[in-house]
Amino acid sequence: MNKQGPLKGVKVIDLTAMVMGPYSTQIMADMGADVIKVEAPNGDNTRFISPGPSEGMSGVFVNVNRGKRSIVLDLRSPEGKQTLTTLLADADVFIHSMRGKAIQQLGFDYPAVAAIKPDIVYTNCYGYSRRGPDADRPAYDDTIQAECGLTYVQQLLTGEANYVGSILADKVAGMTALYATMMALFHRERTGEGQEVEVGMFETMASFMLVEHANGAMFDPPTGPANYHRAVAPNRRPYQTKDGHIAALIYNDKHWSLFMDAVKPAWLSDDFSTLAKRAARINEVYGLLGETFKERSSAEWLSLLNTLGIPAAPLNRTDDLFNNEHLNAIGFFETISDERGSTRFPGIPTWFSKTPGKIASGAPLLGADTDAILADTAGINTQVQRG
Incomplete structure (x- = not known):
């Protein structure tokens, strides 16, 4: 051996x-x-x-x-x-x-x-x-x-x-x-x-589990429950597109600004202009993005997000990993x-x-x-x- x-x-x-x-x-x-x-x-x-x-x-x-x-x-x-x-x-x-x-x-x-x-x-x-x-x-x-x-x-x-x-x-x-x-x-x-x-x-x-989910429960007195609200937001899920689903995370202010400038959704508002503002209403943000992603195909979104440098990926099956180009x-x-x-x-x-x-x-x-x-x-x- x-x-x-x-x-x-x-x-x-x-x-x-x-x-x-x-x-x-x-x-x-x-x-x-x-x-x-x-x-x-x-x-x-x-x-x-x-x-x-x-x-x-x-x-x-x-x-x-x-x-x-x-x-x-x-x-x-x-x-x-x-x-x-x-x-x-x-x-x-x-x-x-x-x-x-x-x-x-x-x-x-x-x-x-x-x-x-x-x-x-x-x-x-x-x-x-x-x-x-x-x-x-x-x-x-x-x-x-x-x-x-x-x-x-x-x-x-x-x-x-x-x-x-x-x-x-x-x-x-x-x-x-x-x-x-x-x-x-x-x-x-x-x-x-x-x-x-x-x-x-x-x-x-x-x-x-408590790396992120300890969160506010670590402090005395507690500042919140033992969960990281972004990770458990019900609308946090792969986005449905015209013909399937993709994963994307439009997270920091740079990526958010790039996405808003390129897409200009009808719900664009200063209410979501900073990470702190978005974090406070993260489930609502995910819901709005979810409706917007339905407007284009998976290929169109992946092409745009890749051009903008925003993290995005297709939803692979585990079988697909054996034929993954990068791997x-x-x-x-x-x-x-x-x-x-x-x-x-x-x-x-x-x-x-x-x-x-x-x-x-x-x-x-x-x-x-x-x-x-x-x-x-x-x-x-x-x-x-x-x-």
């Missing part, structure tokens, strides 16, 4: 499943880390949740586990525990997504792992912090979306309490686990000191071919001038690398029971 990138040489023992943890370690693998995915004999459930080229290789699983190596261990057995112990002895990172009590019962909580490798970075991916009363509650993306206020602000926006059409909590929490782990690695690089890191989905999404021009997609055929992966969104990452391989079949990993790891009997 040809590894390159800023994390080349970093060894990660990945005991995560589903999406939050695997998405975090997928990025580590893309950036050059040797990620060893530890799976139980029945495999990560995500292997079976969507269509794929073969059984146990669902599209979601293949994407978030690309570039990793898979080893099957029964961690309930003495042999499995001993194998994991040996793997941890020369690891840089141990990351898991088990509940706190469960990982402790297995004998791989932080004190136990730090005794094996004192300078290890140990990352816990939880639903809720173990430091609070909700520790060890089960959590999934849908329940966290509801609990963090995301479904509430969707209701303010659309009139119905809805989930967003993306597993947003899983992915945001996964990226948070990534940056937290990298910060701990940076600290270790400077000091030689390992440490334990904890990332809770609920705490992550509460922080994420293809920058080489965003990477095709990996193996015995199962070709997979066109959504690529690495970041760019490094000295140490670019690379999708090193597709996702592994369950346990595909068990023997190779055991053979490469000093002190492990390659005939060890694997469940």
Whole structure:
């Protein structure tokens, strides 16, 4: 497996499943880390949740586990525990997504792992912090979306309490686990000191949602409710045109002035001439713009707005991204071919001038690398029971 990138040489023992943890370690693998995915004999459930080229290789699983190596261990057995112990002895990172009590019962909580490798970075991916009363509650993306206020602000926006059409909590929490782990690695690089890191989905999404929605509720006394009124204005939606819809944001005073001069809508008024005035009546502004956009076609609006330098975009389907001119021009997609055929992966969104990452391989079949990993790891009997 040809590894390159800023994390080349970093060894990660990945005991995560589903999406939050695997998405975090997928990025580590893309950036050059040797990620060893530890799976139980029945495999990560995500292997079976969507269509794929073969059984146990669902599209979601293949994407978030690309570039990793898979080893099957029964961690309930003495042999499995001993194998994991040996793997941890020369690891840089141990990351898991088990509940706190469960990982402790297995004998791989932080004190136990730090005794094996004192300078290890140990990352816990939880639903809720173990430091609070909700520790060890089960959590999934849908329940966290509801609990963090995301479904509430969707209701303010659309009139119905809805989930967003993306597993947003899983992915945001996964990226948070990534940056937290990298910060701990940076600290270790400077000091030689390992440490334990904890990332809770609920705490992550509460922080994420309150970036803008904390708003007036942060102050004492409060100056307003905990929501950003522009984001939840009912008329904030893609604009309907003569033949479809487009997205556009005529936001700052420069863009507003350019748009008014070019279009001269009948409702043009000094009442909306500044950002502060528009912000105070933002839902009304969106409604007026919505009526104006019905007067021309999508192509006409996109051409005009592009000429004026006003942010605007067509409403793409997710399928359209695979044929997007910009993404293809920058080489965003990477095709990996193996015995199962070709997979066109959504690529690495970041760019490094000295140490670019690379999708090193597709996702592994369950346990595909068990023997190779055991053979490469000093002190492990390659005939060890694997469940």
